[in-house]
Structure formats: structure tokens, C-alpha cells
Amino acid sequence: MKKSPTELFELHRDHAPEQAKTSVDYRLKKLELLRKALKGPWREELARALEKDFGKSAVEVGLTEIFPTLDNLKMLRDNLKGWLKPQRVKTPLPLIGTTSYTRAEPKGATLVIAPWNYPIFLSLHPLSTSFAAGNTVILKPSEHTPHTSAALARLVEEIFDEKEVAVVQGGVEESTELLSQKFNHIFFTGSTAVGKIVMKAASVHLTSVTLELGGKSPTIVDHSAKAFEAGMRVAWAKFTNSGQICIAPDHVYVHESKVGEFKAGVLKALEKYYGPNATQSNDYVQLVHDRHLERIKAMGAEAATTGTPWTSHYGEEKDRKLAPMVVLNPDKESACMREEIFGPLLPVFSYSDIDEVLKEVNGREHPLVVYIYSKSQKNIRHIQNNTRAGATAVNMSLLQIANNNLPFGGIGHSGMGKTNGKAGFMEFTNTRSEFYQWGPPVNKLLSAPFTASKAKIVDLLIKYLY
Numbered sequence: 001m002k003k004s005p006t007e008l009f010e011l012h013r014d015h016a017p018e019q020a021k022t023s024v025d026y027r028l029k030k031l032e033l034l035r036k037a038l039k040g041p042w043r044e045e046l047a048r049a050l051e052k053d054f055g056k057s058a059v060e061v062g063l064t065e066i067f068p069t070l071d072n073l074k075m076l077r078d079n080l081k082g083w084l085k086p087q088r089v090k091t092p093l094p095l096i097g098t099t100s101y102t103r104a105e106p107k108g109a110t111l112v113i114a115p116w117n118y119p120i121f122l123s124l125h126p127l128s129t130s131f132a133a134g135n136t137v138i139l140k141p142s143e144h145t146p147h148t149s150a151a152l153a154r155l156v157e158e159i160f161d162e163k164e165v166a167v168v169q170g171g172v173e174e175s176t177e178l179l180s181q182k183f184n185h186i187f188f189t190g191s192t193a194v195g196k197i198v199m200k201a202a203s204v205h206l207t208s209v210t211l212e213l214g215g216k217s218p219t220i221v222d223h224s225a226k227a228f229e230a231g232m233r234v235a236w237a238k239f240t241n242s243g244q245i246c247i248a249p250d251h252v253y254v255h256e257s258k259v260g261e262f263k264a265g266v267l268k269a270l271e272k273y274y275g276p277n278a279t280q281s282n283d284y285v286q287l288v289h290d291r292h293l294e295r296i297k298a299m300g301a302e303a304a305t306t307g308t309p310w311t312s313h314y315g316e317e318k319d320r321k322l323a324p325m326v327v328l329n330p331d332k333e334s335a336c337m338r339e340e341i342f343g344p345l346l347p348v349f350s351y352s353d354i355d356e357v358l359k360e361v362n363g364r365e366h367p368l369v370v371y372i373y374s375k376s377q378k379n380i381r382h383i384q385n386n387t388r389a390g391a392t393a394v395n396m397s398l399l400q401i402a403n404n405n406l407p408f409g410g411i412g413h414s415g416m417g418k419t420n421g422k423a424g425f426m427e428f429t430n431t432r433s434e435f436y437q438w439g440p441p442v443n444k445l446l447s448a449p450f451t452a453s454k455a456k457i458v459d460l461l462i463k464y465l466y
């Protein structure tokens with residue numbers, strides 16, 4: 001009989017100490033099965049599921065879901081043994097006769113909660129990393145991609161034992177039930193609002209959390225930028241997945257001297273990628289559900305009442321595809337500037353004074369990324385030094401996530417903790433310190449009674465050591 005979320009948690013909690021003792025070879029063998037499955041029959045099955053959920057082409061699924069998931073599996077295969085080896089640390093002089101190490105040990109029973117926008121990658125990346133670290137994993141994928149979530153459940157069942165990795169399908173109810181359990185770590189990817197719910201629930205048990213959240217990532221195109229090329233790159237990044245990407249450029253500030261060039265680049269890219277009307281293109285992605293579609297449509301319509309639309313077919317809709325909406329200088333009090341957009345709407349603002357732009361950026365919560373298009377090193381430094389964000393990307397958008405060696409994450413309202421590479425792996429482990437005394441201990445020399453000669457030694461240590 002199917003287990004409830006609580007029963008599954010109990011199974012994992014009881015099994016976690018055994019899972020922690022599994023060998024690196026055992027874990028890598030399981031991950032190898034996952035790699036083979038993703039390269040083999042499951043690639044097609046998952047693509048079919050995503051096509052049903054999102055209308056996404058199999059090529060795009062291969063490129064943006066399967067490819068990065070495999071890249072992470074390769075990274076784990078190449079590095080796991082090294083990451084798990086005890087790391088020797090230096091010994092200070094007064095502790096001569098000792099050796100110290102750190103060791104990455106598994107946290108225990110872990111929970112991964114995933115969103116709908118990249119449902120395969122954002123589920124299997126943390127799942128594989130946590131499993132590699134020696135944890136049990138319960139994955140709760142999104143209810144908004146039901147076909148993909150069901151396929152993920154079947155895939156996991158085929159490869160893993162239920163007591164080591166399991167999938168709980170469902171929505172808020174199942175998620176809430178899981179969040180009430182005493183997990184040892186929660187890795188959450190999703191909205192800032194739900195991130196707060198997760199952290200509150202975790203605080204009851206003092207469970208550690210990694211929160212990969214959202215926000216309004218600004219792009220700045222300065223007076224020195226190659227603005228036509230910037231327009232093309234920003235349009236690519238914004239309208240891939242119809243803007244449903246956590247690190248999509250949310251809005252853009254373009255220096256007033258470059259607005260025309262930037263606009264030409266945006267329009268050229270849209271025509272090149274999706275033809276005269278994106279809603280007719282098989283490669284343009286749907287919005288995930290009707291409520292989301294209506295939200296973005298309303299935002300776009302409101303922005304167009306005060307701003308100047310740049311795109312033809314602005315906001316037209318077909319089969320849950322919403323034509324790209326690029327709008328110049330809408331009212332900054334509009335909904336599109338109060339909330340994360342997460343859809344195919346791009347507000348563009350012309351500016352003359354970069355410090356005014358920075359003031360505005362800093363008036364909002366810290367974003368995941370600040371994108372800069374510029375040829376001026378001085379400007380790039382100035383923008384970096386005067387903003388806070390999870391990342392900066394210069395003269396390109398989105399591609400920073402493709403470097404799995406680069407830690408990825410937010411700050412403040414855009415998240416806490418990191419994913420990707422060693423930093424991401426470490427989130428799923430406890431760095432345990434190990435201290436070995438093999439020579440005579442220092443306290444032999446320096447314990448009470450504190451005689452005059454001992455006082456002298458302390459004086460000498462303070463005087464010459466530091």
C-alpha cells in the first residue's frame with residue numbers, strides 16, 4: 001500500500017544512519033544507473049511528460065533539463081571521493097602534538113521541494129547531490145507539472161530503494177505534512193513567499209535549510225555597451241521558457257543614448273528565434289497554468305497603459321502562449337515593478353544617471369543576479385561595489401548557471417545557501433571537525449596552579465605569537 005508522507009519520513013528517519021554508512025562505490029553505482037536512464041529510454045519519457053505539462057520541445061528539454069542534470073552527475077562522479085576525504089587543517093604552534101581534520105559527513109534524512117519551471121533539473125540535481133553525500137532523500141516535485149512529477153516518481157522507483165530515495169507527489173497539503181517532520185536538511189527551490197513558510201516550519205526542529213528563491217534581477221546596459229548585441233542576448237534570456245526562469249532578466253535599465261540600438265537588438269532576436277508571431281512558434285513555451293497566464297496578461301496590460309509597447313502582437317495569446325511584451329518606461333508603481341514577473345513581460349527604462357539606477361535597485365530586496373552590459377571596467381566595478389546580489393554576470397545573461405563550478409544562490413529575499421559544485425555538495429553535509437592528540441597535551445604545561453614561570457610562558461606566547 002502507498003505510504004503517507006509521514007510514513008515515508010519515518011522510514012527514512014529510521015534508515016538514515018544505515019544510508020550514511022553506504023560506500024562511495026554504492027552511491028556512484030546508483031547514480032550511474034540514473035545517468036544511463038536519462039541518456040536512454042527515460043529521456044524520451046520525461047520529454048513526453050514535459051510536452052504535456054508545458055508544450056516544451058524535446059530539444060529544449062534535452063538542452064535545459066537533461067544536459068545540466070547529466071553535467072551534475074558527471075561532477076559528482078569525478079569529485080565525490082575527493083570531497084569525502086578528510087581534509088587536514090593546519091595546527092597552530094601551541095597545539096603541537098595534535099592533528100586536525102574536517103570530514104564531510106551526511107546530514108541524514110533530507111527533503112527536496114522543487115518548483116515547476118525546470119521540474120527535472122531542479123528535482124534531480126539536488127536529489128543526486130544529497131544522495132551522493134550519503135543522505136536519504138524525499139523529493140516533493142510540483143503539482144503544476146503533474147505528468148513530469150509522475151514520471152519522476154516512476155524513474156526514482158526504478159532506480160532507488162524506497163527507504164533511500166522516494167517521491168511524494170502532491171501540492172501544499174503534502175508539502176505541509178512533510179514540513180512538519182524533523183528532517184535533517186531541507187533544500188527548497190521556489191518563491192520567496194513559500195521560502196518563508198519553509199524556514200518557519202524548519203525552525204521548529206532547528207532543521208537547516210537551503211533556500212533557492214526568486215526576485216527581480218535587474219539588467220543594466222550602460223552608455224559604453226554594445227547595445228544591439230545586449231538587446232539580442234537579453235531577449236534570448238527573457239523569452240526562453242517564456243520568462244519562467246528564476247534568473248531571467250526581470251527588467252532592464254538602458255542608457256538613454258542606447259535605447260534605439262537596444263530595441264533593434266531585442267526585435268531582431270524575437271524575429272530570429274520565434275518568427276513574426278511567437279504564439280505560432282513550436283519553440284515558444286506555454287505559461288504553466290491559466291492563473292499564471294492571467295496574472296502576466298494583466299501585468300502587461302497595466303504596463304501598456306503608461307509605457308510604450310515595442311513588440312507587435314503585444315500580449316496576444318494562443319494555447320497558453322503569451323506573445324512577448326516589451327514595454328518602454330511603464331509607471332514604476334505598476335505591478336510589474338512591485339512583484340517578480342516570471343513571464344514574457346520585459347519592462348525597459350531609459351536612464352541618464354547610473355547612481356539613480358543603483359538607488360532604485362538597492363531600494364528593492366537583493367536579487368539573484370545583477371546583469372551588466374558594459375565595456376567600461378570602471379562602470380562594471382562601480383555597479384558591483386554598489387549592489388548586493390547572489391551573482392553578477394557581465395555581457396551575458398543566464399549562462400552563468402551553466403558553470404557547475406560556480407556556486408549558485410541568492411542573498412536575503414533571493415535565498416540562502418548555495419547549490420552547484422562543491423559548495424552545493426557541502427550544503428548536504430555536516431562539516432565535522434576531528435581533533436587527535438598524539439603528543440603530550442599543552443595543558444600539562446599550562447594548567448593551575450599558575451606559578452610565576454607559567455605566567456611567563458603565557459606572557460611570551462602573547463608577546464611573540466600574535
Ligand code: NAD
Nearest residue numbers: 114115116141142171172175176190191194212213214246
Ligand atoms: P512555489 O514557491 O509556489 O512552489 C514551490 C514548491 O513549494 C512546490 O513544490 C509547491 O508544491 C510547494 N508549495 C507551494 N506552496 C506551499 C505552501 N504554502 N506550503 C508548503 N509548500 C508549498 O514556486 P513555483 O511557483 O513552483 O516556482 C516559481 C518560483 O520559484 C519563482 O519565484 C522563481 O523565482 C523560484 N525559482 C527559484 C529558483 C532558484 O534556483 N533560485 C529556481 C527556479 C524557480
